[in-house]
Amino acid sequence: xxxxxxxxxxxxxxxxxxxxxxxxxxxxxxxxxxxxxxxxxxxxxxxxxxxxxxxxxxxxxxxxxxxxxxxxxxxxxxxxxxxxxxxxxxxxxxxxxxxxxxxxxxxxxxxxxxxxxxxxxxxxxxxxxxxxxxxxxxxxxxxxxxxxxxxxxxxxxxxxxxxxxxxxxxxxxxxxxxxxxxxxxxxxxxxxxxxxxxxxxxxxxxxxxxxxxxxxxxxxxxxxxxxxxxxxxxxxxxxxxxxxxxxxxxxxxxxxx
Amino acid sequence: xxxxxxxxxxxxxxxxxxxxxxxxxxxxxxxxxxxxxxxxxxxxxxxxxxxxxxxxxxxxxxxxxxxxxxxxxxxxxxxxxxxxxxxxxxxxxxxxxxxxxxxxxxxxxxxxxxxxxxxxxxxxxxxxxxxxxxxxxxxxxxxxxxxxxxxxxxxxxxxxxxxxxxxxxxxxxxxxxxxxxxxxxxxxxxxxxxxxxxxxxxxxxxxxxxxxxxxxxxxxxxxxxxxxxxxxxxxxxxxxxxxxxxxxxxxxxxxxxxxxxxxxxxxxxxxxxxxxxxxxx
Ligand SMILES: Nc1ncnc2c1ncn2[C@@H]1O[C@H](COP(=O)(O)OP(=O)(O)O)[C@@H](O)[C@H]1O
Ligand SMILES: [Mg+2]
Numbered sequence: 001x002x003x004x005x006x007x008x009x010x011x012x013x014x015x016x017x018x019x020x021x022x023x024x025x026x027x028x029x030x031x032x033x034x035x036x037x038x039x040x041x042x043x044x045x046x047x048x049x050x051x052x053x054x055x056x057x058x059x060x061x062x063x064x065x066x067x068x069x070x071x072x073x074x075x076x077x078x079x080x081x082x083x084x085x086x087x088x089x090x091x092x093x094x095x096x097x098x099x100x101x102x103x104x105x106x107x108x109x110x111x112x113x114x115x116x117x118x119x120x121x122x123x124x125x126x127x128x129x130x131x132x133x134x135x136x137x138x139x140x141x142x143x144x145x146x147x148x149x150x151x152x153x154x155x156x157x158x159x160x161x162x163x164x165x166x167x168x169x170x171x172x173x174x175x176x177x178x179x180x181x182x183x184x185x186x187x188x189x190x191x192x193x194x195x196x197x198x199x200x201x202x203x204x205x206x207x208x209x210x211x212x213x214x215x216x217x218x219x220x221x222x223x224x225x226x227x228x229x230x231x232x233x234x235x236x237x238x239x240x241x242x243x244x245x246x247x248x249x250x251x252x253x254x255x256x257x
Numbered sequence: 258x259x260x261x262x263x264x265x266x267x268x269x270x271x272x273x274x275x276x277x278x279x280x281x282x283x284x285x286x287x288x289x290x291x292x293x294x295x296x297x298x299x300x301x302x303x304x305x306x307x308x309x310x311x312x313x314x315x316x317x318x319x320x321x322x323x324x325x326x327x328x329x330x331x332x333x334x335x336x337x338x339x340x341x342x343x344x345x346x347x348x349x350x351x352x353x354x355x356x357x358x359x360x361x362x363x364x365x366x367x368x369x370x371x372x373x374x375x376x377x378x379x380x381x382x383x384x385x386x387x388x389x390x391x392x393x394x395x396x397x398x399x400x401x402x403x404x405x406x407x408x409x410x411x412x413x414x415x416x417x418x419x420x421x422x423x424x425x426x427x428x429x430x431x432x433x434x435x436x437x438x439x440x441x442x443x444x445x446x447x448x449x450x451x452x453x454x455x456x457x458x459x460x461x462x463x464x465x466x467x468x469x470x471x472x473x474x475x476x477x478x479x480x481x482x483x484x485x486x487x488x489x490x491x492x493x494x495x496x497x498x499x500x501x502x503x504x505x506x507x508x509x510x511x512x513x514x515x516x517x518x519x520x521x522x523x524x525x526x527x528x529x530x531x532x533x534x535x536x537x538x
Contacts, residue, residue: 147352150321154345155367155418165366169357246357250400 034219042216047224051205056224059202062118063190063228066125070186071179074130078137078175079167088138095134103128104192111197121193121201128189129182133175140174141167173247176240183236187229202228268422268454269295269318274327276313287313289479290327295422300448300455302465304512305475305483306520311458314480315426318456319345331422341371344415348427350408354399361386361395364414371418385417388450389443405436409443416447422454430460438496441468445494462516466490466508467499474512476519483519486511 018036025035047056081088081095103124114120144167152166168175194203202225209218241248276288288310295301305311316322318329320339329336331343347353354363364382373381386392389409399407408428415423425444429437445468448455459465465472469488476483488508490499499505 145352147347147349148355150316151345151347151353153321154319154339154343155370155414156339156341157367157370161366161370165355165358165369169355172357246398250356250398253400 031215034215038216039219039223042220043223046217046220055200055205056202056228058118058200059190059194060228062121062193062201063125063186063232066122066189067129067179067182067186069122069126070129070182071133073126074133074178075137075168075175077130078134079141079163079171081134082138082141082171083167099131103189107193107196116197121190121198124193125186125189128185132181132185133178136174136178136181137171140171143174144170173244176244180236180240183232184229187225187232191225266296267294268297268299268332269456270330271314271318272328272330274314274317274324274329276310276317276322277325278313286479288317288324290481291475292327293473293482293485295454295456297421298452298454299471300445300457300469301471301473302469303456303458303473303475304460304462304465304516305480306477306516307460309475309477310480311460311475312426314475315345315424315456315458319343319424342421344418344420344423346408346411346415346423346425346428348430350404350411350428350431351400353411354407356398356400358398359395360391360397360399360402360410363399363410364417367414367418381417381419382413385413388416388447389413403436405432405440408432408440412440412443412447416451419451420453422456423448425455425457427459428457429464437464442494442496444468462509462512463500466505466512467494467496472508472512474515474519484512484515 022036025033028035077091081091106127107120107124110120110123114123148166148170152162157166190201191203191206194201195207198204202221206218206221206225209215209221271291271293274288274291275286278285278287291314303311303314313322317324318331318336320329320336320343323337331340334340355366358366361382364385365378368378368381382395383392386395389412391406391409391413394402394406399410402410411428428444429440432440441464444455444457447453457465457468459468466488467490472486472488474483474486475481486508490502490504490508
């Protein structure tokens with residue numbers, strides 16, 4: 001009952017907007033303006049075939065590769081930096097500098113250094129997604145409860161046991177926040193990198209359709225991009241609810257009194 | 258019990274310990290000069306007003322923090338880091354348990370870190386949970402339990418670790434009165450059963466007299482030992498009986514008086530009433 005209501009609340013506004021859009025474009029014949037019904041046909045005809053395998057799958061592979069590298073790298077570096085004052089002092093200025101550079105401007109440089117292959121795109125995605133994960137991990141590690149830290153030390157819990165059962169779980173809510181923030185960045189950098197010197201991918205396809213004046217398929221490509229983003233966000237939310245179930249359950253208990 | 262014990266009986270020795278915190282606003286002297294010994298198997302309480310440096314003292318004893326000067330000697334060795342034969346129970350039970358681990362895993366984690374195998378771990382955890390009356394909730398998460406039960410989990414964790422010495426920092430200050438009485442009796446029964454040495458910190462005068470065989474009274478900051486009293490109450494204690502005994506009242510009166518004196522800045526060692534110094538019948 002409650003679930004049904006929340007779902008209907010979620011889809012109500014999109015339905016209204018699509019209806020408005022449909023009515024507003026009813027008599028319009030401008031080929032640059034997309035129309036809902038035509039868009040659906042284009043979506044089906046352009047993407048529900050081998051183009052999906054050729055252009056959407058490679059994009060998703062790049063996105064997930066870059067994101068995975070960023071998550072692993074961000075957590076490893078974040079734990080090192082967060083739990084060690086010396087490392088933090090040495091790395092701090094360098095990190096601030098690299099972080100200040102917007103990743104897309106590195107694209108031409110990377111293309112020269114690494115080439116125009118997948119590595120460049122994956123690297124760019126990884127670099128852009130690294131910061132939210134890294135900075136949140138550092139914060140998460142630094143803000144662990146001092147009482148729990150003392151407890152852990154007083155029982156001589158050190159090394160990998162400490163990392164696995166204390167530090168990482170304690171920092172996990174923050175790490176997860178960092179990963180959530182990096183999802184849209186991954187999507188943006190994926191498309192952006194594919195718009196340069198690529199031979200396949202969603203970004204490549206969208207630019208290709210645009211240059212060849214195939215407006216319908218181009219808009220359909222944008223919709224596919226949005227769908228990829230939504231599916232990614234939903235999948236992440238499901239995963240997050242699972243690995244942080246203790247965290248949400250505890251918070252719910254505390255707020256309900 | 259005899260007061261003059263040979264040195265080999267001393268388990269813990271705090272020697273001229275001083276702790277000054279360097280803070281942005283200048284140094285804060287939390288403990289000025291503390292010296293006392295704890296004998297093996299003793300149950301000693303430390304009372305002192307809030308801010309008198311009790312937590313600071315325990316952190317130095319447990320090796321979580323180094324004293325500014327002086328030293329802590331445990332079993333003949335100078336404490337430089339958390340010793341293996343010591344367990345610590347904090348006041349903030351909720352924050353000293355791992356929210357992401359079930360009760361049994363909370364109790365088992367120190368054992369796991371100590372390299373104890375799964376079979377023995379299971380056995381010790383079950384035993385410890387049984388001892389604190391929590392055998393029925395091993396699969397719960399700590400935050401699903403009441404405050405008193407959470408503190409029991411922390412005590413079970415200490416018990417399973419099998420320390421020689423147990424330090425407790427105002428462990429029952431945040432639980433309700435009835436739970437508190439139960440937990441006090443639990444700690445004494447654990448102490449009797451396991452032959453531990455217990456150093457129990459509290460700001461509650463009644464609690465210190467009820468629990469301890471000895472009460473060490475701290476002055477307010479800058480902290481020194483104000484007085485050190487032997488509590489000659491019967492070995493078996495009972496919340497109703499013991500608390501209404503004449504000696505209990507006398508001891509409580511004395512401790513209270515000393516704390517009042519300390520607050521006013523007296524460092525008198527010779528205000529001890531005769532009734533306390535005399536052994537009871
Ligand atoms: N980390 C710290 N930094 C600076 N001052 C501290 C710190 N911890 C405690 N103090 C100060 O030291 C004194 C003793 O504190 P504490 O040991 O917590 O006393 P108690 O446990 O008896 O209440 C207090 O004045 C407190 O403000
Ligand atoms: Mg304290």
